[in-house]
Amino acid sequence: MSQQLKINGKTVTVDVDPGTPLLWVVRDELKLTGTKFGCGIAACGACTVHVDGAPQRSCQMYVEDVAGAEITTIEGINGPVAEAVQSAWAELDVVQCGYCQSGQIMSAVGLLSGESRPDDEAITAYMQGNACRCATYHRIRAAIHRASDILEA
Template identity: 65%
Template sequence: MEHVLKINGQEHRVDVDPDQPLLWAIRDAVGLTGTKYGCGVAQCGACTVHLNGVPVRSCQTFVEDAVGAEITTIEGIGDKVATAVQEAWADLDVPQCGYCQSGQIMSAAALLSETPKPTDADIDSAMSGNLCRCATYQRIRGAIHEAAKRLEA
């Protein structure tokens, strides 16, 4: 069944089941692979994308529910907040293996859009759904604070 998905501002026609998880449509049908599969049950956050600016787990979002929405993936975030987050991530050398970091950055960018000056507790609360098996958490906290600081300046 054909659906039109608007991803990163561009329309993609995909022929998939309406109940297919958005994750696999993005990765296999559209071919954007920055969004990662880690668990399939919304426990790790590696598949986080924005739906109309709100972070969602794409492994638990049906394609039919994403039709008509503005879908943003790691390849497409480029606003001021997201750019500040990505730059802080690189400057603090956050990634180790890097596999979870797309999802971490999507969650962090959403947090800073809502809460420009997050506390450690705000960060823990917003980011606890994103697992990092390399445990880069200390630097994730630091990079979010750093991005917040730069955005304020």
């Protein structure tokens, strides 16, 4: 079945079965491999993309449910908040293995897009659906604070 999607500002047509998770469309059909498969049950956050500006788990979203929505992957994230988050991530050397980081960044951008000065409690609450097997949570939290500082400057 043919579906039209708007991904990273471009309209694309994909031919996939109904019920195909958005994750597999993004990775397998569109070859945007920054979005990762982690658990398949929306519990780890590795597959996070933005749908109409809000972080969502793409492994549990069906392609037909996002037709007409604006979908942004890690490859297409941009703007001041995204730039501040990416800069802070690099400055504070957040990444260890890196597998979860695209989902972490997408969630951090979502958080800072809605709350410019989150405290530790707000960061923990917002980011709790993002698992990091390397346990870089303290560096992730510090980078979110740093990105907030960058945005405020």
